[in-house]
Amino acid sequence: MAKKLMKGNEALAEAAIRAGVKGYFGYPITPQSELLEYLSRELPQRGGAFLQAESEVAAINMVYGAAGAGERVMTSTSSPGFSLMQEGISYIACAELPCLLVNVMRGGPGLGTIQPSQGDYFQAVKGGGHGDYKLPVLAPNSVQEMAEFVYDGFDLADKYRNPVLILSDGALGQMMEAVEFPDYDIEAHKVDHSEWATRGRRKGHDHNVLTSLYIQPDKMEAINQHLQEKYQLIEAREVRFETIMTEDADFLLVAFGLSSRVAHKSVEMAREKGYKIGLLRPVTLFPFPSEILFQLAGQVRGMLVIEMNTGQMVEDVRLAVRGKVPVQFYGRQGGMIPQPDAILHEIEKYYTQRLAVEVD
Amino acid sequence: MTEELIIAGFGGQGVLSMGMTLAYAGMIEDNQIVWMPSYGPEMRGGTANCVVVISDDKISSPIINTFDTAIILNQPSMDKFESGVKPGGNLLYEANNIINPPTREDISIYDIPANLEALKLNNAKTMNMIMLGAFLALRPVVTIESILEALKKVLPERHHHLIPVNEQALRRGMELTGQTTTV
Incomplete structure (x- = not known):
């Protein structure tokens, strides 16, 4: 058609x-x-x-x-x-x-x-x-x-x-x-x-x-x-989700809806810099894809949740990973949309700093 | 191939329809496309812009703040988006509508006398198609034929008699980038 x-x-x-x-x-x-x-x-x-x-x-x-x-x-x-x-x-x-x-x-x-x-x-x-x-x-x-x-x-x-x-x-x-x-x-x-x-x-x-x-x-x-x-x-x-470049990821973004599109772009930008970032996108918000998040928590060193609010889904992500890894949050509010480079900046805040500590 | 583009100007200059025509043409050529308009207070304040992304690959984000090309039709948009053009990218602007020309030295800049040329065609509204033609001369992401095909879809039938003058405008626009100086 x-x-x-x-x-x-x-x-x-x-x-x-x-x-x-x-x-x-x-x-x-x-x-x-x-x-x-x-x-x-x-x-x-x-x-x-x-x-x-x-x-x-x-x-x-x-x-x-x-x-x-x-x-x-x-x-x-x-x-x-x-x-x-x-x-x-x-x-x-x-x-x-x-x-x-x-x-x-x-x-x-x-x-x-x-x-x-x-x-x-x-x-x-x-x-x-x-x-x-x-x-x-x-x-x-x-x-x-x-x-x-x-x-x-x-x-x-x-x-x-x-x-x-x-x-x-x-x-x-x-x-x-x-x-x-x-x-x-x-x-x-x-x-x-x-x-x-x-x-x-x-x-x-x-x-x-x-x-x-x-x-x-x-x-x-x-x-x-x-x-x-x-x-x-x-x-x-009925749980539905989408994974993007999670196979070898050691750090995970989590985002839904429009935010997941922007986060996807940030993942592409991060990959160009050699960071092993993946994205998990919940497609159903209820039921929430808790199980896959718990699994991925065993693979990555941290997660960053991107939302167009002050931090709501991040609570469900934290419940899902049960304290296994730190879960950070970045959001914009009031009609503002997170920009790809701003998300990349946030990734670098948690990802590269952690790497530097490990190298030391 | 991925082209990330912003078109920005006043409401009424044909900003949104220029972007929509380009997006439609991209779809006709089986590319992935997204057209993201400004809406709400931005538009009601008199300025309008739209982002168009055309790619032969899946498009991740419809939300972008750096651009391969910016087509700028008024001063407020120049002030807002000049800095967003990627190094090595293109900035085309409508010469008559800009008081303070762009100053960046790491991008290609083209001042297009689109208003003037549209008046020569006895149809001031074709200014947007002249700008689009100029863009396509620099970045041939779609063919003129696809644009004309797209116009048939975007324009209501009662305006289809205007397609020939739009074609003239597109072709005139394509000639204009060669004549202007690249800063």
């Missing part, structure tokens, strides 16, 4: 249509508005419903309702809007409804800035709303993946009856790269939701009930335990 030159936001929107999205509910916010704009134009002509809600709170609750009817539905927003959606997401997670969520992150806290950021990592991977729940979180780092992860996201959501989050950022949303849409047979991927979907009573069955309210504590505890079992299954089965 022919390649197209598209913005990340547009590629994601086009992929959603090709994945058979039946309903989109959202509210415009920079830097993800192209996604909404694209779907408002295309989706009604191609078999789906587009609805601009009056707010993000309304949008996520429309997703709740439409997902409850067993339809393939989604929403998208950017950081402040994603905060507004948290209550609804918690409800959807508890009611175990499949849907796709997209957060094209911008700088915070507060209303912040419209420039790219990764400041919502904690919110994305630790739940975000109230109560014990998790979302599988996919972190694309190219326009191609902005498209591909939509298909994966919908399929994961169906497979586990759980909301799935694509965690992107303003730069990935705005930039253009060549994208090739994979073949995807909507019918072949269709999952029968009639066992739980609220689409009217079927003959010979009780009516289906979807709720996130269980007033008896023993019932609520059972729900919690059931959810935890599901999340453990996801952790066992």
